[in-house]
Amino acid sequence: MILIKNLSYLIDKDLKVYENCDVLIKKEEDGIKKIVGKNLIEKENLNKSDLKIIDGKNKAGMPGLVNTHTHIPMTLLRGIADDMRLEEWLREKIWPNEAKLTKEDVYYGSLLGCLEMLRFGVTIFNDMYFFAEKVAEATKEIGLRGVISFPIIDVGTPECENRDKLIRMAENFIKKYKEDKLIKPAIAPHAPYTCSEETYKECKEIADNYGTLLHTHLSETRYEVVEMENKIGLRPIEYLEKIGVLDNNVIAAHCVWVTKEEVRKLAKHKVKVSHCPISNMKLASGGVMPLIEMLNDGVEITIGTDGVASNNNLDMLEEIKVCSILHKAHRWDATVGDIDTVLKMAFNSDALGIENNDIVLIDLTAPHLRPIHNIKSNIVYSANGNDVDTVIANGEVLMENKRFKCIDEKFLDKLYEKVDKIKEKFSC
Numbered sequence: 001m002i003l004i005k006n007l008s009y010l011i012d013k014d015l016k017v018y019e020n021c022d023v024l025i026k027k028e029e030d031g032i033k034k035i036v037g038k039n040l041i042e043k044e045n046l047n048k049s050d051l052k053i054i055d056g057k058n059k060a061g062m063p064g065l066v067n068t069h070t071h072i073p074m075t076l077l078r079g080i081a082d083d084m085r086l087e088e089w090l091r092e093k094i095w096p097n098e099a100k101l102t103k104e105d106v107y108y109g110s111l112l113g114c115l116e117m118l119r120f121g122v123t124i125f126n127d128m129y130f131f132a133e134k135v136a137e138a139t140k141e142i143g144l145r146g147v148i149s150f151p152i153i154d155v156g157t158p159e160c161e162n163r164d165k166l167i168r169m170a171e172n173f174i175k176k177y178k179e180d181k182l183i184k185p186a187i188a189p190h191a192p193y194t195c196s197e198e199t200y201k202e203c204k205e206i207a208d209n210y211g212t213l214l215h216t217h218l219s220e221t222r223y224e225v226v227e228m229e230n231k232i233g234l235r236p237i238e239y240l241e242k243i244g245v246l247d248n249n250v251i252a253a254h255c256v257w258v259t260k261e262e263v264r265k266l267a268k269h270k271v272k273v274s275h276c277p278i279s280n281m282k283l284a285s286g287g288v289m290p291l292i293e294m295l296n297d298g299v300e301i302t303i304g305t306d307g308v309a310s311n312n313n314l315d316m317l318e319e320i321k322v323c324s325i326l327h328k329a330h331r332w333d334a335t336v337g338d339i340d341t342v343l344k345m346a347f348n349s350d351a352l353g354i355e356n357n358d359i360v361l362i363d364l365t366a367p368h369l370r371p372i373h374n375i376k377s378n379i380v381y382s383a384n385g386n387d388v389d390t391v392i393a394n395g396e397v398l399m400e401n402k403r404f405k406c407i408d409e410k411f412l413d414k415l416y417e418k419v420d421k422i423k424e425k426f427s428c
């Protein structure tokens, strides 16, 4: 059992704030149980020798951050191609370099990405990348929870060039991880411009049969939308609706270039949207995801960093601040993207079908986090990922006082050496 004693502030999933409390975390057969209260040792009659006690003084606790769209192994490509728009970035830089990736590379890139997320308080994520088994392996080693999607592209991936075979591999991947405690397998047709109607329909059938999510990129750039309108007379969301893919098991990343009519379609089919503001701005996807319209129509919106090659980190605290101020600037309205709205989006793991029972502690002993008029304000507008001090995920202490507990820290130097070696094969 873990006891956080004298926690200065606790923000719960419903964004209620408690002050000066203890939090008891128990890992039981049927899940994680949490008790919040004062003097829990006495009240719960706890034996100190059964407890891992964490000092909560000058710390703020909150649920684990949830990154709902990323490509974790792209840590390997950090800084390889900046200041380019999506189409050239993908075709000229990213895909040629990704073609050189081996499954071993993906494993090390995933370890690096999982440690980066853990360092920044992300405990649950939704990923799409080649060699998904390696992403899953690294995730389990670090102890995070993730929806790991097996990706499909019609022309093949570095893992396999044959689309039919990829679809069979995706099904086997789902079967392998279906009962896993930390990994939820899923399927990911990459985007409407890389996957045919047949591919989307087959992926949807697999997602329905196995009860998994279908993760895809959607309406990210104006170019994507215009190209599709020119080719088939439909916009990407209209097209996916027409072929029967839009549904409540779909998680769609980006959804930037979306009309009001399309927002209604997303709401009608209960599609979950992963909003990636930094990636969209950096790749100059143009436009801004219509947050207000989506919220007004009841679309479930979450937040993602996208991959490190377009962000260029996995810092979800940075992402929520940017999300908030982007929408204020865009709408000339300071009330948009308010603190509670962005925090709810960042803690939302329900969209992934995972319960967020994790706790992240922020160290409040830093000049930029004092004084504290409103703890939620300090977290959204003043803090960043480096302020994360301790992470308790799935009932385990994975990081304490900024030190990783899930690995022998001596391994970090080896990991950095490994990724420096992998880096040599890429060309800028």
Ligand SMILES: CSC[C@H]1O[C@@H](n2cnc3c(O)ncnc32)[C@H](O)[C@@H]1O
Pocket (backbone or CB within 6 Å): 071, 086, 090, 094, 095, 098, 128, 129, 130, 151, 152, 153, 190, 191, 217, 220, 279, 306, 307, 310
């Ligand atoms: C099929 S594995 C994932 C695939 O997606 C590429 N990717 C990364 N970021 C984006 C983005 O913003 N839009 C579209 N595709 C993206 C990644 O490099 C992999 O090739």
Ligand SMILES: [Zn+2]
Pocket (backbone or CB within 6 Å): 069, 070, 071, 217, 253, 306, 307
């Ligand atoms: Zn992406």
